[in-house]
Amino acid sequence: MSAFPDFLGGLFGGEERKIQFEPIRFHNTLSANPEDFESKQPGVVRMYNCGPTVYGPQHIGNLSMFVFTDIVRRTLEANDYSVNQVINFTDVGHLTSDADDGDDKMMKGLRSEGLEPTMENMSRLAQKYIDRFLADSKMLNIEIEHTRFPRASAHIPAQIAMIEELETKGFAYPAAGGMYFDTAKFPEYGKLGNINLAGLKEGARVTAATDKRNPTDFLLWKSDDKMGWKSPWGMGFPGWHIECSAMIRELLGDQIDIHTGGIEHIPVHHNNEIAQSESTTGTKPLARFWLHRAHLQVDGGKMAKSEGNVFLLSDIIGRGFHPLSFRYLLLGAHYRQSSNFTWEALGAAQTAYLKLVKFVKEAPEGGSVLESNFARFMARMNDDLDTPGALAVMWDTIGSDASAANIGATLIAMDAVLGLRMEHPDETALDLVRKELGTKVLMTEVPQRVKDLLQDREFARAERRWSDADGFRSQIEHEGYIIQDSADGPRLMRKG
Numbered sequence: 001m002s003a004f005p006d007f008l009g010g011l012f013g014g015e016e017r018k019i020q021f022e023p024i025r026f027h028n029t030l031s032a033n034p035e036d037f038e039s040k041q042p043g044v045v046r047m048y049n050c051g052p053t054v055y056g057p058q059h060i061g062n063l064s065m066f067v068f069t070d071i072v073r074r075t076l077e078a079n080d081y082s083v084n085q086v087i088n089f090t091d092v093g094h095l096t097s098d099a100d101d102g103d104d105k106m107m108k109g110l111r112s113e114g115l116e117p118t119m120e121n122m123s124r125l126a127q128k129y130i131d132r133f134l135a136d137s138k139m140l141n142i143e144i145e146h147t148r149f150p151r152a153s154a155h156i157p158a159q160i161a162m163i164e165e166l167e168t169k170g171f172a173y174p175a176a177g178g179m180y181f182d183t184a185k186f187p188e189y190g191k192l193g194n195i196n197l198a199g200l201k202e203g204a205r206v207t208a209a210t211d212k213r214n215p216t217d218f219l220l221w222k223s224d225d226k227m228g229w230k231s232p233w234g235m236g237f238p239g240w241h242i243e244c245s246a247m248i249r250e251l252l253g254d255q256i257d258i259h260t261g262g263i264e265h266i267p268v269h270h271n272n273e274i275a276q277s278e279s280t281t282g283t284k285p286l287a288r289f290w291l292h293r294a295h296l297q298v299d300g301g302k303m304a305k306s307e308g309n310v311f312l313l314s315d316i317i318g319r320g321f322h323p324l325s326f327r328y329l330l331l332g333a334h335y336r337q338s339s340n341f342t343w344e345a346l347g348a349a350q351t352a353y354l355k356l357v358k359f360v361k362e363a364p365e366g367g368s369v370l371e372s373n374f375a376r377f378m379a380r381m382n383d384d385l386d387t388p389g390a391l392a393v394m395w396d397t398i399g400s401d402a403s404a405a406n407i408g409a410t411l412i413a414m415d416a417v418l419g420l421r422m423e424h425p426d427e428t429a430l431d432l433v434r435k436e437l438g439t440k441v442l443m444t445e446v447p448q449r450v451k452d453l454l455q456d457r458e459f460a461r462a463e464r465r466w467s468d469a470d471g472f473r474s475q476i477e478h479e480g481y482i483i484q485d486s487a488d489g490p491r492l493m494r495k496g
Helices: 006-011 060-078 105-112 119-139 152-168 240-251 263-281 313-318 323-331 343-362 371-382 387-398 404-418 427-436 448-462 466-478
Strands: 025-028 033-036 044-049 082-087 172-175 178-181 218-223 236-238 256-262 287-293 296-298 339-341 481-486 489-494
Touching (some): 044 060, 060 082, 060 256, 060 323, 082 240, 119 313, 152 236, 152 240, 178 263, 218 263, 236 240, 240 263, 256 263, 263 287, 323 343, 323 387, 339 343, 343 404, 343 427, 371 404
Antiparallel strands (some): 025 033, 481 489
16 A cells, blocks of 8 residues: 655656666665565565554654654655555563563553553553554654554464464474473574574573473463463463564465564564464565664663653653654664764754755745756665665755755655655644744745745845835835845845
């Protein structure tokens, strides 16, 4: 399903496309190399993005992941692909260690909110933070209307069926705490990221069972005599890893084109997904391309509650920043490099974002996309999502000697990929433009007759007809506006 804007018409669409792009290349974690991308089914991409565990609000590091997946989607759509995208909600089974020990994160969330540990309360807690995540996503202009968001708890039968298949095929066995996957039966275990299995210590990743066969074996089903679902192995919960594998298979098929996640998912979660999925289906690889985003740092260090530097999107908004300024900040760093959040950097990102909004809003309509500039832009995006390079092309375009109308049209086309909503900003963004860029009015809010008078004044000044220029100034003031001349050109402000 494609959500790419229709207004760009033939610029992006199939046989009518006017501009030819460089091939898409992604750095594939599976091969550890950049590779040319083509989907298995021509024109259609099946993409699974590991989603949030909904036991609390998502901090800005979590949200940065979904700005990244949104950029992946928009880039694919700009290259004529239709994207079938799934982002899961983990509402059960994710233990605090990200492996198989510690408490269930949903139970931790219930305790933090003073709620009794019941299935009903767990479901309500999940819905509360699902709604919060979707609201934050909309503010960051992340595509959600054409994306599927399955809850893990809604796919329990598929997870049980997958575990039964693994058991039948000899990949699963019972041990203390539940059913486990036998990693010794999957010789390629650890191939994603070339994990050094010999370096893993006994019990370092999974300590729930004392009689498991191998230190890397992981839970498929966690026993619980108080809560959960009935299964052939008693009451309990699915393991976190089987949830993703089962939902991928049920919603997207045995093999997908792209799987994404954070770099922290590589050693355990994603290798476990690969092992259980490929052992069940026999189809290899589970995902043809694996893309992983580096961590968002804060002031050059790790984001952690103990450091007091875990920020929510509401914290950013509460300090007077627009959420799309944060999106712009993320675009300024390549997804495979750790980006750094500071309030100073966010301030600089906001200034840049507002300048883009102002330029696009004040550019005359009817311009044409500068094809060479847009081709350069897409060359950067298609080169493993080089968003810093794409932004550089955007600013080079603004500094070119092309007409403002053509530059504006080109920025709008670029923004369809970057998702900064420059053509249709909300009132908050427009208010910030007025406030932070030192103007009380945008040219788009000025009557045409005043714009014409301003243009006549500029012509008169260029021809050194100073008396005529003063006359036009007087007429503009009679209309209720004053002119402030600056190095960037004349600026109109309302009187009073």
